[in-house]
Amino acid sequence: MTQPDPATTYAPPPEGHVSHSRLERVLRSGRFAITAELNPPDSADPADVYEAAQPLSEVVDAINATDASGANCHMSSIGISALLTRAGYSPVYQISCRDRNRIAIQGDVLGAAAMGVSNVLCLTGDGVGVGDQPGAKPVFDFDSISLLRTIRTMRDEKVFLSGRKITNPPQLFLGAAENPCIEPHDWRPDRLAKKIKAGAEFIQTNYIYDIPLFEKFMARVRDLGLDKQVYILPGVGPLASARAARWMRSNVPGIHIPDDVIKRMEGAEKPGAEGKKICIELIQQIREIAGVSGVHVMAYRKEHQVSEIIHESGILGTRIK
């Protein structure tokens, strides 16, 4: 691959687009989008990033680089995003409000855009208490919603929040997260509306294991007309075993797994294969729900399995990659 001139300024995005993102192109053209999560290495070796990205690159439109998810320390999201753009992949740069204040985040947004990042996902972030360094100082200067509005202001009004001018604004497709299956269920769609108002253009959700609950959420989303204003990519992932599922449910914030799913895992002869099967079924069911624009697949340190799941679920269809 030939490296482009490192100092090229980016051309304006195509008509009707806010960025050069492939994900944005796929979504705006009405195709079913696929994204997946890359799990950051605990090393300073770029090869580790590329090894994880490789199986994903063939099957997804964008690769999410997580930002110390679960408040655990790993290679940074901005570092991974830079490595991915260097190799021609399209990352989703995740920004959590937990670890950095407004000065750091606005600077990083420009830095990321300069390195060719064209998707960001604005997250609040899990509390520091669940991670590997519970003594850390939680920052939360922004919340995900004020962060969205700030980046939109940087992009569209060409100013920092301080009012200082940005000569060349970041061209970014703005994303946010949603967690449809946890409390307060009644207000989750309203919170989604607020994220759209703040600037969200696509949504990737947390794990969905409860289809009836998700359908209820989507029905309300459609009633509010939100599915016409934002692209929704529900999150799915394979469970490893009943024990792991129970552990996740009680130790990872914001995970809802219904009992019948855990029972099915318990009854399975090969729990790993059953988890994968459940995940594929979930994708196929989610795909049929009106207002869904794509799917986001997450599996902790199992990028190969993600690729298999995407292939076997049939969502690639006749796509030429």
Place this chain on the structure above:
Amino acid sequence: MYRLRLFAIRHSRAFEWIYRRVEQTLVAMDPLFARIGYERVERPVALVEKAVKTVLFDCKMCGQCVLSSTGMSCPMNCPKQLRNGPCGGVRPGAYCEVKPEMKCVWALAWDGASRMKNGSQITEVLPPVERNLEGSSSWLRVSREKAVHLREAREARRTTIAMAFSGARKVEPSTAPLVEEPEAAHRDVTIDPPAGAKADVKGDKT
């Protein structure tokens, strides 16, 4: 005062009404405050405000009160200090992710807002807290804001936030204030940079 806080949220409609009256009274007192000087009233008013609101709402004196936009549930009690809604980690039964013994501040907020006359204000996108206003009186900020109205300061730092969060500015002006701050509002928090550093700061503000 967790119990009183829950009580205030349960009766959010009544408290919304009372709160508005207090605000209106203070706005009406602007000529008096202006005559005495806002710097001189800042301290005593802030003390009263702190006493009243700590008892009722577990107020943390952020200086940019948004109770009317948050169902009378003070968002500074959210361990993540979110200003725009619940995080993605709320536990079953609407308990907080970080402090499991406490109800999620934002689940309560949305519930409180559903009973309020202007409850729909909760849908406005609020700006981040200006940490340099912590400890100052939000009540006085509102009264200055409403009374002075358009004689506001035109600092870019202020107008940009007001523009970016224009909805919030409409419903809760004190979250994106345009009026100048009286000296006393800063006395506790501002640390004067050394002479040399000041020049640097200026150089950056082009």
